[in-house]
Amino acid sequence: xxxxxxxQLLAQGAQMTFVLLIAPLAVGVVRRVKALLxxxxxxxxxxxxxxxxxxxxxxxxxxxxxxxxxxxxxxxIFALTWVAAALVPSFASGLMFNWAADVVALVALLxxxxxxxxxxxxDVGTSFGGIGSSREMMIATLAEPxxxxxxxxxxxxxxTTRLAGVADFFIAEPFAVRVxxxxxxxxxxxxxxxxxxRIPVDNPVTHLELTMVHEAMVLEYSGxxxxxxxxxxxxxxxxYLSLLVCLFAPFGMAPADAGLAGWLIGLAAWxxxxxxxxxxLGVWEVSIAKMRVFRLPDFLGVAFVxxxxxxxxxxxxxxxFA
Amino acid sequence: MPELYVLGxxxxxxxxxxxxxxxxxxxALAFVYPLSALAATVIGIVDLGALLRGGELAAVLPIGxxxxxxxxxxxxxxxxxxxxxxxxxxxxxxxxxxxxRTHELTPRVEPLFPLFAxxxxxxxxxxxxxxxxxxxxxxxxxSWALVAARHTDPESRRAAHLYLVMAAIGTAALxxxxxxxxxxTGGYAFDTIxxxxxxxxxxxxxxxxxxxxxxxxxxxIPLHAWLPLAHPAxxxxxxxxMSGVMTKVAIYGFVRIAFDLLGPPAWWWALPxxxxxxxxxxxxxxxxxxxxxxxxxxxxxxIENVGVIFVALGLALAFRANGQNEGAAVAMxxxxxxxxxxxxxxxxxxxxxxxxxxxxxxxDLDGLGGLxxxxxxxxxxxxxxxxxxxxxPPLNGFVSEWLLFQAVIAAPELPQAALxxxxxxxxxxxxxxxxxxxxxxxxxxxxxxxxxxxxxEAANAHDVPLAQQIAMGGLAFLCILGGxxxxxxxxxxxxxxxxxxxxxxPIGEGPTPFSLIAFDPARSVYDAPVIALFVAIASLTTLVVxxxxxxxxSRRGPAWDCGFPDPSPVTQYTASSFAQPLRRVxxxxxxxxxxxxxxxxxxxxxxxxxxVVVVDHLWRVFYATPGRAVLNLSSRLNVLQFLTIRRYLVxxxxxxxxxxxxxxxxx
Numbered sequence: 001x002x003x004x005x006x007x008q009l010l011a012q013g014a015q016m017t018f019v020l021l022i023a024p025l026a027v028g029v030v031r032r033v034k035a036l037l038x039x040x041x042x043x044x045x046x047x048x049x050x051x052x053x054x055x056x057x058x059x060x061x062x063x064x065x066x067x068x069x070x071x072x073x074x075x076x077i078f079a080l081t082w083v084a085a086a087l088v089p090s091f092a093s094g095l096m097f098n099w100a101a102d103v104v105a106l107v108a109l110l111x112x113x114x115x116x117x118x119x120x121x122x123d124v125g126t127s128f129g130g131i132g133s134s135r136e137m138m139i140a141t142l143a144e145p146x147x148x149x150x151x152x153x154x155x156x157x158x159x160t161t162r163l164a165g166v167a168d169f170f171i172a173e174p175f176a177v178r179v180x181x182x183x184x185x186x187x188x189x190x191x192x193x194x195x196x197x198r199i200p201v202d203n204p205v206t207h208l209e210l211t212m213v214h215e216a217m218v219l220e221y222s223g224x225x226x227x228x229x230x231x232x233x234x235x236x237x238x239x240y241l242s243l244l245v246c247l248f249a250p251f252g253m254a255p256a257d258a259g260l261a262g263w264l265i266g267l268a269a270w271x272x273x274x275x276x277x278x279x280x281l282g283v284w285e286v287s288i289a290k291m292r293v294f295r296l297p298d299f300l301g302v303a304f305v306x307x308x309x310x311x312x313x314x315x316x317x318x319x320x321f322a
Numbered sequence: 323m324p325e326l327y328v329l330g331x332x333x334x335x336x337x338x339x340x341x342x343x344x345x346x347x348x349x350a351l352a353f354v355y356p357l358s359a360l361a362a363t364v365i366g367i368v369d370l371g372a373l374l375r376g377g378e379l380a381a382v383l384p385i386g387x388x389x390x391x392x393x394x395x396x397x398x399x400x401x402x403x404x405x406x407x408x409x410x411x412x413x414x415x416x417x418x419x420x421x422x423r424t425h426e427l428t429p430r431v432e433p434l435f436p437l438f439a440x441x442x443x444x445x446x447x448x449x450x451x452x453x454x455x456x457x458x459x460x461x462x463x464x465s466w467a468l469v470a471a472r473h474t475d476p477e478s479r480r481a482a483h484l485y486l487v488m489a490a491i492g493t494a495a496l497x498x499x500x501x502x503x504x505x506x507t508g509g510y511a512f513d514t515i516x517x518x519x520x521x522x523x524x525x526x527x528x529x530x531x532x533x534x535x536x537x538x539x540x541x542x543i544p545l546h547a548w549l550p551l552a553h554p555a556x557x558x559x560x561x562x563x564m565s566g567v568m569t570k571v572a573i574y575g576f577v578r579i580a581f582d583l584l585g586p587p588a589w590w591w592a593l594p595x596x597x598x599x600x601x602x603x604x605x606x607x608x609x610x611x612x613x614x615x616x617x618x619x620x621x622x623x624x625i626e627n628v629g630v631i632f633v634a635l636g637l638a639l640a641f642r643a644n645g646q647n648e649g650a651a652v653a654m655x656x657x658x659x660x661x662x663x664x665x666x667x668x669x670x671x672x673x674x675x676x677x678x679x680x681x682x683x684x685x686d687l688d689g690l691g692g693l694x695x696x697x698x699x700x701x702x703x704x705x706x707x708x709x710x711x712x713x714x715p716p717l718n719g720f721v722s723e724w725l726l727f728q729a730v731i732a733a734p735e736l737p738q739a740a741l742x743x744x745x746x747x748x749x750x751x752x753x754x755x756x757x758x759x760x761x762x763x764x765x766x767x768x769x770x771x772x773x774x775x776x777x778x779e780a781a782n783a784h785d786v787p788l789a790q791q792i793a794m795g796g797l798a799f800l801c802i803l804g805g806x807x808x809x810x811x812x813x814x815x816x817x818x819x820x821x822x823x824x825x826x827x828p829i830g831e832g833p834t835p836f837s838l839i840a841f842d843p844a845r846s847v848y849d850a851p852v853i854a855l856f857v858a859i860a861s862l863t864t865l866v867v868x869x870x871x872x873x874x875x876s877r878r879g880p881a882w883d884c885g886f887p888d889p890s891p892v893t894q895y896t897a898s899s900f901a902q903p904l905r906r907v908x909x910x911x912x913x914x915x916x917x918x919x920x921x922x923x924x925x926x927x928x929x930x931x932x933x934v935v936v937v938d939h940l941w942r943v944f945y946a947t948p949g950r951a952v953l954n955l956s957s958r959l960n961v962l963q964f965l966t967i968r969r970y971l972v973x974x975x976x977x978x979x980x981x982x983x984x985x986x987x988x989x
Contacts, residue, residue: 016860023372027592030377045689056868056871056872057872057873059873059875059876059877060873060875060876060877061876061877061879061882062876062878062879062883063876063878063879063880063881063882064878064879064880065692065773065774065914067694067695068694069694069705069772071876075861075864075865076857078842078860078861078864079802079860079861079864080857080859080862083853083856083857083860086856095339097852097856099833099837099843099847099849099851100833100847100848100849100852100856101715101849102846102847102848103726104724104727104731104848105715105720105724105848105853106848107906108713108714108715108717108720108723108724109853111712111713111714111756111757111760112714112715113708114760115760115763118764118768119767119768119769119772122500122764122767122769122772122773123693123694123768123772123773124773124889125692125773125774125881125894125897126881126883126887126893126894127771127883127893128883129895130768130773130894130896130900131895131899132896132900133768133895133900134761134765134895134900134901134902134903135762135903137757137760137765138761138903138904138907140760140761141754141758141761141907142752142756142902142906142907143757144756145750145751145757146750148727148749148750148752149747149749149750150748150923151727151731152730152734152745152746153732153750155731157474158846160844160845160846161728161731161845161846162844162845162846162847164843165844180595184577207884209460211372213781215850219882219883219884220881220882220883222873223867223875223876227868228864228868229726238981243780259390261888269986294906294907295904304750307750308746308750308835311746312743312746313420315734315742315743316820318632
């Protein structure tokens with residue numbers, strides 16, 4: 001029992017390390033692909049690591065009106081996002097603590113990180129911080145209902161809300177990809193774009209005041225605090241990519257009882273899938289423009305409608321074939 | 323039954339306190355609070371014992387109506403709600419001990435406080451319709467008098483008036499409900515009622531009357547309009563009682579009628595509470611997110627939470643009607659835990675609002691700001707409450723929210739098409755409500771406690787007395803503990819769940835003893851302690867590692883603000899500006915809100931103006947129009963006051979003829 005226990009613990013620790021390590025690389029891939037497609041020189045692939053290393057070492061300038069909340073929020077946001085990312089099955093489905101949070105709890109963990117970030121944005125008392133926080137929370141109110149519909153569809157299909165359970169279901173029945181799953185996929189992609197502040201919802205490279213959402217919230221951060229916030233947003237990107245591949249492309253993922261070989265295959269498959277998705281994200285980002293803030297309800301409304309259709313189709317197919 | 327005697331003595335002590343306080347003046351009134359705290363503790367312990375032991379205690383006293391007597395009974399359901407209520411009373415009393423003895427005690431509040439507490443306790447142990455309605459009315463009147471305490475303020479008077487009207491309508495509805503429950507033979511003891519099965523149509527009418535009666539007390543839309551006026555009008559610790567606790571008595575009433583007295587449910591009974599609950603949850607928060615008064619925002623959020631609880635109760639009815647007891651247990655556990663959790667965090671938030679009001683004299687969000695520097699403890703406690711009410715893990719609000727979502731996710735397994743097609747809509751609306759709650763409380767906390775002070779009062783605020791800090795701190799501690807040990811609470815709930823839906827949650831079958839489990843460990847697990855431990859380890863590791871790598875240097879400087887920091891605090895985002903995107907997205911639909919910008923032409927020196935029009939459709943349709951109709955009718959009927967004797971005789975004769983004709987036709 002104990003040997004097995006330590007192997008499992010090690011695997012869980014490995015997952016926590018892997019998500020942390022791959023996150024800046026995924027962001028680097030997105031940026032690199034965008035640069036290539038725009039015929040720019042672009043930054044090196046590993047620039048995100050260097051940025052983080054530089055930021056961590058730099059002095060942190062804190063506004064005079066900032067409180068303890070502003071200084072402690074980055075640590076909590078980073079930890080919450082990291083734990084959430086570590087709970088999504090990546091290279092293996094039955095990791096030790098996958099059961100601790102189901103998909104509802106996972107979404108809520110990210111919600112906690114977001115609420116803390118929005119509070120931190122309002123702490124200094126500037127207009128930019130407020131604009132970012134208020135828009136971020138507005139976008140969340142649009143994204144969460146759609147996310148709930150996706151969760152409901154998955155739960156109807158797999159009969160569980162545990163991510164590992166859903167992944168196991170799709171590994172066991174890879175051809176259970178019905179129309180409703182395709183619709184859910186589109187909905188989840190839209191939600192993921194919104195949650196990660198990507199184009200067309202938000203532009204991660206902008207500093208133009210009218211278009212900022214995420215960047216406006218973190219405007220006052222610098223040094224190690226900024227590094228943590230940036231690392232958390234990289235982790236969140238990997239989390240959503242992991243979630244997408246875990247739910248809709250679980251092939252290669254090691255099942256609960258796989259040995260070391262299974263895990264290695266799973267790991268290789270996972271890294272390839274994450275980086276491929278990151279490259280796709282880069283392609284998507286150069287091919288579409290940022291939307292006006294008040295067009296977002298329409299965009300996220302699409303996710304909502306697709307989520308709803310997915311459920312109705314799931315009901316119908318179940319009604320016909322059950 | 324020594325417990326019942328203890329209970330009687332404690333309630334008697336509250337009554338004596340009320341009477342003594344009525345003849346006391348000045349600082350001596352302060353005795354009310356320690357005494358209420360003691361009585362609440364004693365009753366709470368008796369309730370806890372009754373809940374954990376299961377079973378029931380009953381007594382019949384030879385007072386009350388001649389033929390009936392006074393039936394009292396303490397079963398697991400009353401015991402559970404008793405714990406909720408006395409916890410709230412205890413917190414409010416401890417807070418009350420910190421009130422300024424020379425300035426803040428008034429004979430208009432202190433005598434009524436123990437009376438209000440006693441009346442709520444009486445509702446729970448009443449075991450016949452008369453006792454129930456009597457104590458319900460006592461509770462309404464005591465709270466009405468507390469709302470009217472600041473009667474010199476026209477706002478308070480208006481709130482009290484509206485509350486009185488709505489309370490009367492609610493009690494009248496409950497009167498009909500109990501009339502229907504008792505049936506034509508008229509056995510008003512609950513035990514007799516339980517054995518009487520009303521016909522389906524009558525049962526439907528009873529359910530509707532119970533929804534109106536209990537819904538109006540709890541603030542179910544469209545019967546909510548009094549609540550956001552009345553709850554904030556009372557002194558803050560009483561607001562905490564009204565919002566955190568009295569709404570729970572309303573929910574108790576509904577549970578007692580729908581799950582206990584009315585007999586086995588039909589599946590469609592679930593629809594009215596679910597639909598009203600969902601609408602209440604979303605609209606309540608939309609109101610909250612647009613309001614600028616700290617206490618009114620909290621009151622609107624109470625409406626939302628009551629809506630959420632009614633959704634859970636409706637789902638429990640649906641599962642129970644279909645014999646799916648496991649689902650019913652999940653939904654019922656969600657409802658009851660949310661009752662408990664909401665009583666903690668809403669009391670905490672109202673006490674925090676009271677502290678802010680005490681420290682600054684203001685409740686308008688746009689006049690506050692930066693209180694985290696001036697009132698650090700209150701700010702920390704309020705933060706816990708704000709995060710808990712936003713249903714964020716690992717705090718207690720999320721435990722009940724998680725269970726509720728599990729119940730919604732299971733709803734497609736119900737056989738009725740109406741229910742399983744409704745489940746995605748319910749889920750989406752609840753998710754919207756949860757996201758709006760987070761937005762609402764980020765807004766409240768961000769404008770009141772964070773940023774820079776927007777007024778002199780906010781800049782010179784100071785933290786409140788120790789007793790008030792203890793009251794808030796205790797509730798904040800409970801919010802954290804309840805979040806981590808939600809599964810322990812669920813185990814404690816097992817006797818109530820057993821009585822109401824015949825099964826509990828499968829706690830203890832999961833990976834750890836603290837795993838919260840819905841249905842089956844293979845299906846849905848949420849383990850708060852493990853997640854909290856992970857987050858704690860991860861953040862501490864990060865802290866150590868980052869501090870090791872970095873040189874830990876930090877410097878204070880002016881805000882960056884994109885290079886153009888403006889020293890005036892007016893340039894901050896206000897509560898109104900924070901709500902603007904939400905108003906544009908949701909308000910145009912729900913409130914027909916319109917923004918017009920009046921921009922003077924170039925060269926003109928007048929300032930540009932932004933004006934916003936928001937229409938409260940619910941008030942217009944359900945209150946203003948009927949109110950006008952009643953006034954209209956009464957002014958027309960006024961003519962009848964000025965007739966001659968002859969005409970009165972004619973009218974009486976006509977009435978007599980009409981009645982005789984009616985009697986002839988019906989027989």
